Amino acid sequence: MTTLDHPGNPTRIKPTFLGRMHEWIATADHKKLGVMYVTTGLIFFLIGGLEATMMRWQLAVPGSTLLSPSDFNRLFTMHGTTMVFLVGMPILLGVANYFVPLQIGARDLAFPRLNAFGFWLFFFGGLLLYFSYFGAQGLYGMGSAPDVGWFAYAPLTERTYSRGHSTDYWILGLLVSSFGSIATGINLITTILTMRCRGMTLMKMPLLVWLMLIDAVLIMIAMPPLAAAQVMLLFDRLLGAHFFDVQGGGSAILWQNLFWFFGHPEVYILILPAFAYVSEIIPVFCRKVIFGYPLMVAATVSIGFISLGVWVHHLFALGLSPMVNTIFMGSTMLIAIPTGIKMFNWVGTMVGGKIRFDTPMLFSTGFLALFLIGGLTGIMLSVVPFDWQVSDSYFVVGHFHYVLFGGLVFSIFAAIYYWFPKVTGRMMNEALGKWQFWLLFLGFNLTFGPMHVSGMLGMPRRIYTYHADRGWDLWNLLSSIGVLVQIAGVAFFVWNVIHSLRKGREAGADPWDAWTLEWSTASPPPDYNFEEIPEVYSRRPLWDIKHPDDPDWKYE
Amino acid sequence: MSTLNAQPVGAPTPPDALPQTLNSGKCGMLCLIASEITFFGTLLAVYLFYIGKDPVGTPTPAEMLDVSVAPLKVVFNSIFLLTSSIWITLAVRQLARGNIKAFAVWWLLTILFGLEFLVGTGFEWYGLIAEQGFTIRTNLFGSGFYTVVGFHAAHVTIGLFLLSLVFVLTCLGKMHQRHTEKVELLSWYWHFVDGIWIVVFTIVYIIGH
Numbered sequence: 001m002t003t004l005d006h007p008g009n010p011t012r013i014k015p016t017f018l019g020r021m022h023e024w025i026a027t028a029d030h031k032k033l034g035v036m037y038v039t040t041g042l043i044f045f046l047i048g049g050l051e052a053t054m055m056r057w058q059l060a061v062p063g064s065t066l067l068s069p070s071d072f073n074r075l076f077t078m079h080g081t082t083m084v085f086l087v088g089m090p091i092l093l094g095v096a097n098y099f100v101p102l103q104i105g106a107r108d109l110a111f112p113r114l115n116a117f118g119f120w121l122f123f124f125g126g127l128l129l130y131f132s133y134f135g136a137q138g139l140y141g142m143g144s145a146p147d148v149g150w151f152a153y154a155p156l157t158e159r160t161y162s163r164g165h166s167t168d169y170w171i172l173g174l175l176v177s178s179f180g181s182i183a184t185g186i187n188l189i190t191t192i193l194t195m196r197c198r199g200m201t202l203m204k205m206p207l208l209v210w211l212m213l214i215d216a217v218l219i220m221i222a223m224p225p226l227a228a229a230q231v232m233l234l235f236d237r238l239l240g241a242h243f244f245d246v247q248g249g250g251s252a253i254l255w256q257n258l259f260w261f262f263g264h265p266e267v268y269i270l271i272l273p274a275f276a277y278v279s280e281i282i283p284v285f286c287r288k289v290i291f292g293y294p295l296m297v298a299a300t301v302s303i304g305f306i307s308l309g310v311w312v313h314h315l316f317a318l319g320l321s322p323m324v325n326t327i328f329m330g331s332t333m334l335i336a337i338p339t340g341i342k343m344f345n346w347v348g349t350m351v352g353g354k355i356r357f358d359t360p361m362l363f364s365t366g367f368l369a370l371f372l373i374g375g376l377t378g379i380m381l382s383v384v385p386f387d388w389q390v391s392d393s394y395f396v397v398g399h400f401h402y403v404l405f406g407g408l409v410f411s412i413f414a415a416i417y418y419w420f421p422k423v424t425g426r427m428m429n430e431a432l433g434k435w436q437f438w439l440l441f442l443g444f445n446l447t448f449g450p451m452h453v454s455g456m457l458g459m460p461r462r463i464y465t466y467h468a469d470r471g472w473d474l475w476n477l478l479s480s481i482g483v484l485v486q487i488a489g490v491a492f493f494v495w496n497v498i499h500s501l502r503k504g505r506e507a508g509a510d511p512w513d514a515w516t517l518e519w520s521t522a523s524p525p526p527d528y529n530f531e532e533i534p535e536v537y538s539r540r541p542l543w544d545i546k547h548p549d550d551p552d553w554k555y556e
Numbered sequence: 557m558s559t560l561n562a563q564p565v566g567a568p569t570p571p572d573a574l575p576q577t578l579n580s581g582k583c584g585m586l587c588l589i590a591s592e593i594t595f596f597g598t599l600l601a602v603y604l605f606y607i608g609k610d611p612v613g614t615p616t617p618a619e620m621l622d623v624s625v626a627p628l629k630v631v632f633n634s635i636f637l638l639t640s641s642i643w644i645t646l647a648v649r650q651l652a653r654g655n656i657k658a659f660a661v662w663w664l665l666t667i668l669f670g671l672e673f674l675v676g677t678g679f680e681w682y683g684l685i686a687e688q689g690f691t692i693r694t695n696l697f698g699s700g701f702y703t704v705v706g707f708h709a710a711h712v713t714i715g716l717f718l719l720s721l722v723f724v725l726t727c728l729g730k731m732h733q734r735h736t737e738k739v740e741l742l743s744w745y746w747h748f749v750d751g752i753w754i755v756v757f758t759i760v761y762i763i764g765h
Binding site for chain 2: 110111182185186187189190191193194195220221222223224225227228229231232235236239240241242243248249250251254258261
């Protein structure tokens with residue numbers, strides 16, 4: 001695999017800048033779209049991080065006047081919306097775009113042009129949301145971003161309370177980008193169900209593919225209800241309908257139910273890919289097969305099912321009947337069982353393995369630790385009386401950042417370090433990677449650990465400042481200092497990417513000595529992925545080739 | 557990397573992973589329909605939730621939809637929409653046999669029947685809006701009614717556009733037997749639009765008042 005001669009382009013003419021732009025903009029190739037998804041997601045990650053930094057700066061000391069209350073409202077709304085819809089979603093769709101076809105031995109997704117369409121919907125949906133900063137009040141009033149919170153509770157979003165068009169931008173931006181997500185979700189399901197190579201039965205699929213299948217099913221089921229709810233809200237605002245208008249008999253509680261009927265599956269839509277990445281990385285860096293593959297699959301499917309029936313735990317403080325609360329407390333605790341199975345399986349894979357702590361493995365281990373904490377505080381929050389005590393406090397903020405930052409973002413970094421060589425043909429720098437990991441790990445815990453304490457001390461989320469006599473000063477200062485450490489960590493990442501793109505060590509086809517099909521083709525893979533469509537005999541096709549004396553298919 | 561395809565000695569011959577009955581087109585269309593169902597499901601759940609919750613003194617479903625002629629008209633239109641499903645099935649069957657002319661006839665009939673439904677909805681709305689002054693702003697019932705029925709009508713419109721596209725292609729002589737499957741997928745979408753109408757009709761016109 002030292003040289004690959006492409007019969008299609010015998011002489012490579014260096015393309016012009018315009019030519020290269022055209023190549024990327026007009027592409028329907030799953031790999032290019034995957035790279036575009038992840039790159040756009042990372043840029044939005046920096047923007048969302050900047051918004052968080054400004055908020056932490058404001059909250060570092062009591063009584064700060066750095067930001068006005070309304071600016072603060074806009075920041076937390078845009079931060080939440082950005083991180084969920086413009087960072088988490090595109091990165092998970094991008095990685096799936098790139099690696100699902102490669103791992104199942106296909107040459108592209110089932111509908112390549114639909115795939116490109118989905119990406120551009122996401123891209124322009126994101127731009128539309130951010131355009132609100134300039135255009136939300138019409139030309140003469142200039143702009144202001146949405147300020148209703150990322151879950152946009154009614155009746156705050158009604159025209160009476162939310163003047164101008166900022167909330168309309170929130171609705172339309174998300175509508176457009178979520179149609180893109182639904183299209184790509186359908187594309188992924190179809191690809192996985194109908195385009196697997198010969199020999200790859202469902203139970204021989206890599207876990208990434210299994211998890212993305214369930215993830216795509218959740219996208220397909222949970223995102224249209226959000227679209228429906230947003231359309232109704234839009235009709236309220238623009239046509240004068242009364243769905244969430246309490247004066248006209250509309251119900252604010254209904255919006256909460258509709259939003260979280262989408263919102264809680266969305267949390268699992270975001271975290272299942274994290275599970276997927278570490279399920280691929282941990283076995284490779286422990287030199288063992290994944291522990292309990294069938295159980296992992298079963299746990300994934302049951303998480304998918306249960307996640308559709310837990311949304312009311314976001315509404316415990318609403319005063320629904322004790323019966324309803326108890327039922328959803330039970331279902332919320334139930335989901336900890338399959339999640340726990342997964343935790344034990346990852347740890348079981350590590351036990352007795354020859355662990356190599358390269359950066360992808362470091363981030364995966366970090367994921368295990370931080371996600372465990374987030375999961376445990378999640379179980380605490382599922383207990384109704386405890387939830388009443390800390391609902392809408394910084395305890396909740398700490399909890400979901402452990403899940404989505406410690407869980408999802410750490411695993412995304414693990415995935416980037418793991419697959420960067422495949423995508424670019426170059427290794428990322430290990431020393432810079434370790435600096436990034438430890439700074440981020442330290443800064444993360446410094447920021448979000450103390451939030452549990454300030455939350456227990458009664459600090460509500462989304463306040464723009466606080467008095468000095470509440471005993472929250474120290475914890476907030478610690479949180480804000482932690483942000484500086486995290487910024488340093490992210491700076492190392494940016495440096496590492498730029499440095500490795502230009503001077504990184506040549507990776508070769510299979511730098512990690514891994515076992516799934518993407519490592520059998522060149523790095524970066526040619527446009528057609530595989531010269532010949534592969535055939536597989538076990539879950540680890542490359543292991544079988546590397547060890548013909550002891551292949552996996554003898555045991556599966 | 558030809559080693560990837562060489563069957564190792566003693567390895568079981570891999571079964572074909574592709575289920576023969578499910579190809580990409582069918583799977584994609586089924587997924588699209590599934591996501592549409594959750595979309596309409598949400599709208600209809602909201603509609604059901606709001607039945608009878610309107611402030612007193614505003615028009616009720618019984619007053620607006622029970623004017624002796626209105627529901628009859630709707631039933632009449634519905635029969636047109638539902639029977640169009642039969643014509644499209646017959647059309648696809650003819651195309652599968654390579655009988656392009658018969659296909660075109662049944663296909664045109666499908667379009668006309670769908671169009672009749674759309675025009676009928678238009679007249680119903682005209683009556684409600686222009687003559688009785690009942691709009692989406694009037695009350696909760698108005699909001700729900702126009703949203704649910706409107707989204708259904710929008711889907712009928714999209715369907716009619718796609719059906720007409722196929723009809724134009726047929727007239728230009730571009731449709732052949734080999735396109736049967738694609739046309740069949742379009743017919744699935746049309747069946748979905750018809751099927752969801754049965755649910756909408758039941759909820760809005762029967763349970764609703």
